[in-house]
Amino acid sequence: MQPFEWEKPLLELEERISELKQFCARSKLDFSEEIASLERRASTLRREIYASLTPYQRVLMARHPKRPTTLDYIRMVFDDFLEMHGDRTFGDDAAIVGGIALFEGQPVTVVGPQKGRDTRENIARNFGLPHPEGYRKALRLMRQAEKFGRPVITFIDLVGAHPGVEAEERGQGLVIAECIEAMSFLRTPIIAVITGEGGSGGALALGVADRILMLENAWYSVISPEMCASILWRDSSRAAEAAELLRLTPTDLLKYGIIDDVITEPLGGAHRDQAFTGRQVKAFLRRYLAVLKKTKVERLVEERLARFRRIGQFHEVKLAEI
């Protein structure tokens, strides 16, 4: 994995510190003061670099190949997990994983797209881009959760819909609409966590929830910055500019009331300390599950609908003005 350009000075410094430490251990010489000073510099540099990330730098962080995936979160956050397969109609889509998990002793249903952790797995999992049977599996598991009164937790990380002939032939547009509609009325608490990429309808198909949380270096929008740039300027290499225009960062989305909370990541991104990220996600889920469990399900659904009903910005006009 190539380091990001903006991280290079920090990574070099970190490497020098680690080399120096090794050298000290081997040579029994004392460089502790130098090491301490270098570590202070590294810590300042880390703060400087990561406090001022541009939106597109965050998009790239969200796509970091070492970033925790849905199965990583499932392993870190839950005590037990049984994966369920298949849509009972066509097949099993490895791009979406789901099943029943135990969250601090409580059964919950967990669903999310699964990116591969290497090239081979990525090919097997279609880079986490679901086919219609994947969404249907998600829908089936969510309805199962509703029947047994289990809360649903979705993890969202996909760049967008799968642009493929078969996905179209089997009606991905229809099934995304079905997922959105079904989640809206599902009579059980739902929490969605956008862990990486929240790309368009594919993300929304798992994103209609009572609480929508987002990791600090995740993005969520109607279109990827690359596609947006390609439409605007016929040049996908201008994605960084498009990322600015789309207002896709958690800070923007929190301000707009689209999401409810931002889950902080370790400095440098979720991949730098997976265990810390896992604990963070767990703490947020604990907090919001407790709140939702106290609310009657009728009220949950009502408030879920009201939340989306309000979204949109426009002006009422008198006929004479047009």
Added chain:
Amino acid sequence: MPAHETDGLWVRCDGCGKLVFKRELEKTSFLCPACGHHFRMGAPQRLALLADEGSFTPFPPLVSANPLGFPGYEERIRQAQEQTGLDDAALVGRAAIGGSSCILAIIDFSFMGGSMGSVVGEQLVRAFEKAAAERLPVVAVSGGGGGARMQEGIFSLMQMAKTAQAVGRHSREGLLFVSILTHPNMGGVYASFASLGDIILAEPGALIGFAGPRIVEEATRQKLPEGFQTAEYALEHGMIDAIVPRTQLAQCVGRLLLWHR
């Protein structure tokens, strides 16, 4: 491919390649006189074709804000308003079709590709809410090129949820929604309310799908199957109820509304 305009008076038919006199198209409900190809038509013409004469009462107009502060968006809205005479891409109101009352929503491609932003989303939601309150069916004719309106970013994505929920509430009242897919029906419009009709009809040759054909072709680096994402293809794959030629649409919808009275 969009109809290629040769000089303003004539337009080349995508179906047979012949030049068609534009004035004549207005008389033929925008059907090619030579081959019957369905040209796109504007919301006012669609209204005249579908609704009983004099039956339409539009909802109050809404004008889009610019929630993301997207550069040039206000200007594009203003231009589209001038060109089309519409406030946004949706023309919504109360109407009668074949003598039956309904709420009718028409999405006009000529207004920014018929894309759905806050205004289109809100108008559709109001359509379903009004229909639920008055126990009326909804008829939506939608043809939108890109689906969601990119300039409104996350706000346009959320209109997919908002409209799907409005359909859901109306549906749970036991009321009818007839969704008519016209050319082209893609992206966020297709993957939300337009797919949730009790009955889904399409015009012949209409492009129907989520990811656009050009994107699919680029991503797969394969030649697309013959007729990929056309209404005929969608019918063959079980995605729509029926294909109805434009000349029979009003009569067909009229019958459906009558059977659900």
